[in-house]
Amino acid sequence: MNDTANTRHxxxxxxxxxxxxxxxEWRRVFAECWGTFLxxxxxxxxxxxxxxxxxxxxxxxxxxAPGLMVMAIIYFMGTVSGAHLNPAVTVAFAxxxxxxxxxxxxxxxxxxAGGVAAALxxxxxxxxxxxxxxxxxxxxxxxxxxxxxxxxxxxxLVNTILGTASGARNIGTSGALxxxxxxxxxxxxxxxxxxxxxxxxxxLAPDLVRGDLSTTWIYIxxxxxxxxIAVVFESILKxxxxxxGTLAAEGxxxxxxxxxxxxxxxxxxPPGGGS
Numbered sequence: 001m002n003d004t005a006n007t008r009h010x011x012x013x014x015x016x017x018x019x020x021x022x023x024x025e026w027r028r029v030f031a032e033c034w035g036t037f038l039x040x041x042x043x044x045x046x047x048x049x050x051x052x053x054x055x056x057x058x059x060x061x062x063x064x065a066p067g068l069m070v071m072a073i074i075y076f077m078g079t080v081s082g083a084h085l086n087p088a089v090t091v092a093f094a095x096x097x098x099x100x101x102x103x104x105x106x107x108x109x110x111x112x113a114g115g116v117a118a119a120l121x122x123x124x125x126x127x128x129x130x131x132x133x134x135x136x137x138x139x140x141x142x143x144x145x146x147x148x149x150x151x152x153x154x155x156x157l158v159n160t161i162l163g164t165a166s167g168a169r170n171i172g173t174s175g176a177l178x179x180x181x182x183x184x185x186x187x188x189x190x191x192x193x194x195x196x197x198x199x200x201x202x203x204l205a206p207d208l209v210r211g212d213l214s215t216t217w218i219y220i221x222x223x224x225x226x227x228x229i230a231v232v233f234e235s236i237l238k239x240x241x242x243x244x245g246t247l248a249a250e251g252x253x254x255x256x257x258x259x260x261x262x263x264x265x266x267x268x269x270p271p272g273g274g275s
Contacts, residue, residue: 032081035077042065047131052127070180082249087112089161096234098241120209123209131210146195147225160182165248194218
């Protein structure tokens, strides 16, 4: 093992030690809360703003905006928490054994808190117009059709996330583009069918704040079922979970890969390195 590979291995070990350090878990939880707030604010905000301004925002704009927001969030905080932003993604990483089940409740609560805070913000700002941007089945679409659509869309989204997991920026540098692009693409053609939520919190938060949970189950069952299917497909495609996927799911709190041209002094290596 050469010095560069040695250093990279040591940094990865240090990242895993950071992840199990409870004293910094609050940063990861805060990141999930803040990131989900921003996502729900943009995803649900289009409908709320359009209703308040009485000026329809084109569907294309409404579905592209969440994709761009997710892309930005992955870039600015993927190294902190993995930028899951979605209970279905957190559960998928846990099923894939890239993320410890003991951390799942904290992430889910943070995501829910962020989503509800965003929906409350929209209600205070704009009232309940536009159903607070809630996702509901389109005209003439049955609940079963909506569940089926959310399942398929979510399976594709989670497969994109798992399949491009290649580093500690959640899903790799180019993966942010893939996930943001997928969200926008799915919305462009499927939003009229089910709303193209693919995220239980994105749908649950507006429903809670507006007091209508009649269709919420669709957006919990569909994404979680789709995420489970995606984990199975990922195992078929890639086999066992990788260390890179674990770094992607957990984040590394900004530990950077070393520059091969810049030797790292032995005393700067984290414990466990240098063999």
